Amino acid sequence: MKIGELARRSGLTAYTIRYYEQIGLLPAPDKDASGQRDYDVSILTWIEFLGRLKGTGMPIREMLRYAALRGKGPATDAERRALLEAHRHKVRDHVADLQANLLVLDAKIAGYADAEKRIETENEQLSRKPLRARLTRAR
Amino acid sequence: MKIGELARRSGLTAYTIRYYEQIGLLPAPDKDASGQRDYDVSILTWIEFLGRLKGTGMPIREMLRYAALRGKGPATDAERRALLEAHRHKVRDHVADLQANLLVLDAKIAGYADAEKRIETENEQLSRKPLRARLTRAR
DNA sequence: CTAGGTGTTCGAGCGCACTCTAAGTCAAGG
DNA sequence: CCTTGACTTAGAGTGCGCTCGAACACCTAG
Secondary structure: OOHHHHHHHHOOOHHHHHHHHHHOOOOOOEEOOOOOEEOOOOHHHHHHHHHHHHHOOOOHHHHHHHHHHHHOOHHHHHHHHHHHHHHHHHHHHHHHHHHHHHHHHHHHHHHHHHHHHHHHHHHHHHHHHHHHHHHHHHO | OOHHHHHHHHOOOHHHHHHHHHHOOOOOOEEOOOOOEEOOOOHHHHHHHHHHHHHOOOOHHHHHHHHHHHHOOHHHHHHHHHHHHHHHHHHHHHHHHHHHHHHHHHHHHHHHHHHHHHHHHHHHHHHHHHHHHHHHHHO
16 A cells, blocks of 8 residues: 555545655555555554554653553563553543533623523513513504 | 732633733733733632533633623624524534543453453463462371 | 843744745656 | 655744743832
8 A cells, every 4th residue: 555545545645645654653564666654454453552642642752651662562461551541541431521611601691691681681681671662552 | 900819719820820911811800000910709609610621621722702792792692592502502512522532441441451351361270270389288 | 320120122033834936857748 | 767745854933822031111118
């Protein structure tokens, strides 16, 4: 698989794929006779996992640590697991934070909704008499 | 209140406070005779609210839109409310996303845990005989 | 009177994660 | 053959949100 196809299939741009390779997040693939990158499909699994880490806000530096451990083989399993667990903790905290902030946001929105209602009520009260007057006059 | 105290009380740095003022996120406060910023405590409420928006990932550009509406008075209430509601939607989606990614992370971690258990079991099996042998010899 | 601490402005610099430009190579199709 | 399009490299540029440096002004305590 050449870089263009990998880009299409992974959702990354070719630029990003080369960048990830450059910083060591993706392993350097084999190159064909004319120097073009030739990827194995298995890279997609790794990219997808990286996407999960990124999707949970893991900075690239930390993904690099994980990638480095992975490169060293199964002896690093425990360390990798610890890294993921630590990250999971952070993400959970972050989610809790978001939810707390959402509550405040909800309250603020509810405040606007109330204000709107009060104004509607006032308008009703203001228009009740003129409305009747109009109807009366209409007869 | 001078900028240093506001920094302490708001959690922002003085640098950030000036920056926020510069981009229009904070209103320009009165200046005293020698040109120093003199803040009203009420600014703290606004800063705290900005913190909530930031805490939910709202980009500064959007906070600026909100701040601008706020500056135009209560006529913009409906628009402000709409802005907040749209943002709330995004945040909720984001939280859902995070949680989905967390599930994948959990599965990955569980995978490491399983691998570890399998190895422990193997070690147990490998060490069972020698262990007994040792205990037997110890008597 | 002077040293230290806090404030001022303006513009430059930083860390992150890409994103793109330039100049060139190469394979396949018309 | 020649064009087209996908690829290659090194390095520059972008957008975001700060963060800091330099040079200077001012107040307060010793």
